[in-house]
Amino acid sequence: xxxxxxxxxxxxxxxxxxxxxxxxxxxxxxxxxxxxxxxxxxxxxxxxxxxxxxxxxxxxxxxxxxxxxxxxxxxxxxxxxxxxxxxxxxxxxxxxxxxxxxxxxxxxxxxxxxxxxxxxxxxxxxxxxxxxxxxxxxxxxxxxxxxxxxxxxxxxxxxxxxxxxxxxxxxxxxxxxxxxxxxxxxxxxxxxxxxxxxxxxxxxxxxxxxxxxxxxxxxxxxxxxxxxxxxxxxxxxxxxxxxxxxxxxxxxxxxxxxxxxxxxxxxxxxxxxxxxxxxxxxxxxxxxxxxxxxxxxxxxxxxxxxxxxxxxxxxxxxxxxxxxxxxxxxxxxxxxxxxxxxxxxxxxxxxxxxxxxxxxxxxxxxxxxxxxxxxxxxxxxxxxxxxxxxxxxxxxxxxxxxxxxxxxxxxxx
Numbered sequence: 001x002x003x004x005x006x007x008x009x010x011x012x013x014x015x016x017x018x019x020x021x022x023x024x025x026x027x028x029x030x031x032x033x034x035x036x037x038x039x040x041x042x043x044x045x046x047x048x049x050x051x052x053x054x055x056x057x058x059x060x061x062x063x064x065x066x067x068x069x070x071x072x073x074x075x076x077x078x079x080x081x082x083x084x085x086x087x088x089x090x091x092x093x094x095x096x097x098x099x100x101x102x103x104x105x106x107x108x109x110x111x112x113x114x115x116x117x118x119x120x121x122x123x124x125x126x127x128x129x130x131x132x133x134x135x136x137x138x139x140x141x142x143x144x145x146x147x148x149x150x151x152x153x154x155x156x157x158x159x160x161x162x163x164x165x166x167x168x169x170x171x172x173x174x175x176x177x178x179x180x181x182x183x184x185x186x187x188x189x190x191x192x193x194x195x196x197x198x199x200x201x202x203x204x205x206x207x208x209x210x211x212x213x214x215x216x217x218x219x220x221x222x223x224x225x226x227x228x229x230x231x232x233x234x235x236x237x238x239x240x241x242x243x244x245x246x247x248x249x250x251x252x253x254x255x256x257x258x259x260x261x262x263x264x265x266x267x268x269x270x271x272x273x274x275x276x277x278x279x280x281x282x283x284x285x286x287x288x289x290x291x292x293x294x295x296x297x298x299x300x301x302x303x304x305x306x307x308x309x310x311x312x313x314x315x316x317x318x319x320x321x322x323x324x325x326x327x328x329x330x331x332x333x334x335x336x337x338x339x340x341x342x343x344x345x346x347x348x349x350x351x352x353x354x355x356x357x358x359x360x361x362x363x364x365x366x367x368x369x370x371x372x373x374x375x376x377x378x379x380x381x382x383x384x385x386x387x388x389x390x391x392x393x394x395x396x397x398x399x400x401x402x403x404x405x406x407x408x409x410x411x412x413x
Contacts, residue, residue: 022035022038023054024051024062024087024326024400025051025054025057025087025088025091025400026400027398027399027400028398029400030302030396030399030400030403031396031398035330035403036330036334036343039064039328039330039331039334040334042062042064042331043064043065043331043335047063047064047065047068047315048061048062048063048064048065048068048314048315048316048317049061049062049064050062050317051326057091057092058091058324059324060087060090060091060305060323060324060325060326061314061317061319061323061324061325061326062326062328063314063315063325063326063327063328064328064331064332064335065315065331065332065335065337066332066333066335066337066338066353066355067335067337067338068314068315069327069328069329069331069332069355069359070332070355070359071314072306072314072325072327073304073327073355073358073359073360073362074359074360074361075312075360076106076107076360076361076362077107077309078308078309078310078312079306079307079308079309079312079325080106080306080307080308080309081103081104081105081106081110081306081362082098082099082104082105082106082307083095083098083104083307084098084104084305084307085103085104085304085305085306085362086303086304086305086401087303087305087324087326087400087401088400088401089305090305090307090324091324097246100240100242100243100246101243101246101247101249101250102114102117102247102250102365103250103254103362107361108235109234109235110361110362111361112234112235113232113234113239113247114361114365116228116229116232116234117229117247117365118365119228120168120225120228120229121225121365121366121368121369122368123368126168126368126369126372129164129167129168129369130372132164132167133160133164133369133372133373133376134376134379134380136159136160136163136164136376137156137160137373137376137377137379137380138376138379138380138383138384140155140156140159140160140377140380141156141377141380141381141384141385141412142380142384143155144156144412145384145385145412145413146412146413148411149391149409149410149411150409150410150411150412151407151408151409151410152263152264152267152268152407152408152410153260153264153405153406153407153408154407156263156267156377157259157260157261157263157264157267158180158260160259160260160263160373160376160377161255161256161259161260161263161370161373162176162179162180162183162252162255162256162260163176164255164369164373165251165252165255165256165366165369166179166252168224168225169213169224169225169226169248169251169252170222170224170225170226171213175209178205178209179206179209179252179256180256181202182202182203182205182206182209183202183206183252183253183256183257184202185198185199185201185202186199186202186203186206186253186257203249206249206252206253207245207246207249210244210245210246210248210249210252211241211242211245213226213245213248214226214230214241214244214245214248215241217230218230218241225251226244226248229244229247229248230244251365251366254364254365254366255366255369255370257300257402258300258301258364258370258402259369259370259373259374261298261300261397261402261403261404261405262294262295262298262300262370262374262404263373263374263377264394264404264405264406264407264408265294265297265298265300265404265405266294266298266374266377266378267381267388267408267410268390268394268405268408269294269297269298269345270381270388271388271389271390271410272390273345276345276346276347277388279347279348280347280378280382281381281382281385281386283382284348285347285348287375287378287379287382288375289347289348289349289350289352290347290348290378291371291374291375291378292349292352292354293345293346293347293348293349293352294347294374294378295354295356295357295371295374296333296339296349296352296354296356297345298356298403298404299329299330299333299354299355299356299403300356300402300403300404301329301356301358301401301402301403302328302329302330302400302401302402302403303326303327303328303329303330303400303401304326304327304329304358304362305324305325305326305327306324306325306327307322307323307324307325308320308321308322308323308324308325309321329355329356329358330403332354332355333354333355333356338351338353339351339352339354357370381412384412385412385413386413387412387413388410388411388412388413389410389411389412389413390408390409390410391409391410391411392409394406394407394408394409395407
């Protein structure tokens with residue numbers, strides 16, 4: 001037992017009823033244990049829990065219920081994104097890009113920059129890329145149907161989102177394998193044995209790459225998204241080169257990682273729930289609700305984090321100014337108060353207000369594009385595939401932020 005900053009008392013993070021520790025700062029916790037059982041107990045017993053300090057790093061709040069997580073996303077005035085939105089970054093002292101990159105920025109600057117970026121990523125502007133996305137998705141699926149064993153990550157998921165974003169940014173095809181490799185290292189690793197400096201090095205490589213690209217687009221602007229941002233004015237001033245590079249970095253990571261993991265998760269879910277695949281393949285259920293259920297089921301970003309700007313109350317917890325608050329999407333998207341039978345994969349789920357793409361002022365900028373890419377893959381599977389066979393249990397992504405599989409051995413018949 002321990003006391004939180006407000007004096008409340010609760011169970012520690014390793015007081016798991018199953019006897020298994022679940023330290024939310026340890027990537028192994030989400031690989032070796034059942035996080036859904038943990039979140040279920042937490043929602044019922046301690047839905048806003050204090051995770052105590054450890055190893056010289058600060059403690060933080062973990063929010064588990066859907067209604068509390070959603071309310072926190074809306075409360076941008078009292079829960080700031082400017083210090084960082086990923087737990088690991090905040091525990092390490094905060095994000096150096098705070099106030100400069102859209103994801104880690106507060107109003108009013110956030111509102112102006114988001115408006116500029118929305119012009120480049122709105123459904124109206126992106127409408128012309130839909131045919132290209134569907135053609136690419138169909139070609140990727142067609143290439144592995146009936147050919148024996150394939151890897152959903154290597155053969156499909158690693159190509160569609162990255163190439164789509166790179167097309168919008170007009171990045172050379174020759175540069176894309178390097179960008180994919182850096183992206184995969186930036187937010188996750190293969191195991192505990194991986195050097196943690198690999199992620200830092202990968203992020204620096206991406207930023208260095210985009211500094212060069214931004215300089216070139218300023219000299220020779222085109223019709224691409226980077227040129228559009230380079231010409232935009234935020235608070236009356238053009239953006240600095242480093243700030244433009246940071247926001248390109250955010251676009252390439254956000255546009256690739258979550259959709260890649262979700263696509264792998266879609267194939268795994270449909271391959272392991274044959275009755276749901278049958279409903280989708282036969283047309284009993286349309287692709288659109290299936291896309292939303294895949295997003296809820298996978299929830300690739302397990303959490304986002306905020307920093308309290310003042311004392312406030314979340315649920316029954318008294319949060320102090322300066323406290324880190326983590327909003328656990330994986331728990332919120334499995335809250336039985338909102339979702340009937342949450343651990344049942346139901347492609348026809350009618351009531352599905354999931355938070356996989358966030359909520360409020362920081363709702364995912366690329367939501368339309370991500371849904372389009374996932375829809376394109378499912379459409380192609382429906383047309384071309386009769387049976388999805390999973391050949392081996394897939395390895396988990398080793399991360400405290402991303403949740404999903406890094407590979408998936410399968411066969412499409």
